[in-house]
Amino acid sequence: MKKILVMAALAICSFANAQKGTILVGGNIGFTSDKTEYQFSEEKTNTFSFSPKVGYQFNDNWTVGGEFTVSSSKDENTVREVKDNGFKVGAFVRYSVPLSQTFSVFADMGAGFQNAKRKVYGSDNSYAKSKADGMYVGITPALFINMKKGFGLNFSIGGLGYETMNVENNGGDNSSFYFNFGKTASIGISKNF
Structure with missing residues (x-):
């Protein structure tokens, strides 16, 4: 089945990859909804995130630019309601390797500032x-499929990163490493101009 999908994608999408001197615009949108039922109650969590990025491809393989993420979640149960809002702003460097006119693999390394606010009712x-x-730093490898004239889909299955958070008013420090x-x-879209 995988071979058929790859062959179909190659047959349909045989266009040129992004080239030196182009502007990259892309991003991801995410939404999750989770409902857990307990014996006497239930808990619902909804999360939304939006992550655009803009960069300049100064070389056939290298792109540098800025990234931004905004997220919001709401967790409700019979005892309390928790609302979380967060944002990240930073820079990224991307190294791309074309595999064909349709497929490229790339790795994004991003770093920057993050902020989170929580309200509990x-x-x-x-x-x-x-x-x-x-602060945050992370590396995300991904696959780019060129659909038409530099417009394409990005697919990733995880990454590697480190984050720190300092809660105000002596709320403590938190640091996390993830692999x-x-x-x-993650599925996203991008376009080179």
Whole structure:
């Protein structure tokens, strides 16, 4: 089945890859909805994220640019409601290797600043909020499929990264390292102008 899909993609999409001196515009949009039922209650979580990026391809293999991510989630159950909002802003460097006129593999290395805000509403009308700031760095390998004239799809299945968050008012410091190849999947679009 995989061979048939690859052959179909090659037959349909035989256009040129991005070249030196072009502008890359791309990004991902994500939405998840999770519902867990317990014996006497249920919990619902909805998460939305938007991650655009813009870069300049100064070489046939190298692109440099800026990236931005905004995310929002809402977690509800019978005891409390939690709203999280976050954003990341930073820069990325991409190294691409064309495999054919249709397929390329690339790796993005991004680093920058991140911020998160949390509001917790209790069933007893209580309210608490917190704010955290930190840094991130990550590497994400991916596959690019050129659909037509530099417009294409990006597929990744995880990455490697490190993040820090410092919660205000002595709320503590948090740092995390992740290696999630095969545990996540991402599909995005991009266009070279």
